[in-house]
Amino acid sequence: MSAQPEPALLHSEEEEALRAAVRDLLTDHCDPAGVLTRTETAAPHDVSLWKALADSMGLAGLLIPEELGGQGATHREAAVVVEELGRAVAPVPYLTSAVVATEALLACGADELLGELASARTVAVLAVGLHVAPGGAVPGVRLEKGALHGELTGIADASVADMLLVPGDDGDLYAVRAADATVTPHVSLDLTRPLARVTLDGAPGRRLGAAEPAVRRALRAGAGLLASEQLGLADWLLTETVRYLKERKQFNRQVGGFQALKHRLARLWLEVAGLRAAARSAADALATGADTDVAVAVAQAYAARVAVHAAEEALQLHGGIGMTWEHPVHLYLKRAKADSIAYGAAGTHRAALADLVDLRAP
Structure with a gap:
């Protein structure tokens, strides 16, 4: 049996250049005083910083294939970006949209929505509680006569999402426009990544594929x-x-x-x-x-x-x-x-x- 290759733990020159670019952007647009001030307002997300990351640098589509408008990069590059955002405790929906929601859409082959995420026209959030581990039990909402009904809690960055990816009780994953749901903010410990309750009362959903994988x-x-x-x-x-x-x-x-x-x-x-x-x-x-x-x-x-x-x-x-x-x-x-x-x-x-x-x- 052939041996598995050792993981490459050192960063490449390209990854270090990406790190430097992201850190420079955060130095200019995400100073600690600004983050502190923003957490004391009703709008903790930094929309201008997200636009700079997503539009100017194209980082919203980092994991999306090039043929769909993304960068076609790997999780190694995404990890560099996430690390720098962690250093700045940046109040942007990068992990929830550009990583978690993107991975769910990639699994479903939802090319159209992936194109929207890559172009930064849409912020998507997986409507699963932030506490749920991989392989953990995922509650699904009811599907009745083609519409979705139910309540999901602990959804990170739902208040800034344009699209919610919602598991149904039939085992499928649905794309729901945030405008068709009621998003109620929670009082959360981490003011830079706010949580919310999502309530669906007859919301239309577009079937994407099997929810579990x-x-x-x-x-x-x-x-x-x-x-x-x-x-x-x-x-x-x-x-x-x-x-x-x-x-x-x-x-x-x-x-x-x-x-x-x-x-x-x-x-x-x-x-x-x-x-x-x-x-x-x-x-x-x-x-x-x-x-x-x-x-x-x-x-x-x-x-x-x-x-x-x-x-x-x-x-x-x-x-x-x-x-x-x-x-x-x-x-x-x-x-x-x-x-x-x-x-x-x-x-x-x-x-x-x-x-x-x-x-x-x-």
């Missing part, structure tokens, strides 16, 4: 690339905390010079390095199809703890800087906590991994 593929891609977002969060938090501790002085000494804090930062650096390898492996597995389920489960079994730990350490080590609400660290903590249950909690992925490698607990 499409939803499973979409959620697996979402879980795999979510690890890159968590990496971006953790990396920004570590970098910013080190910078702050180098500047702040106590008893006429740099706070970063205290041995106890050095130990905490060193431990966090090792955790972030491990997460970088796990996230990169998941992205490469999604791109190549090699041991994808295992790589995604490994990444998500590890990523949440690291991102949350990085946010907690940053919050504590920034102590004394002022009111927590005035510093962006609290946004990263909330995103990290919300991400810890998105597309399945770590325990769910550990259980899935145990089944995949046949190492179940006794």
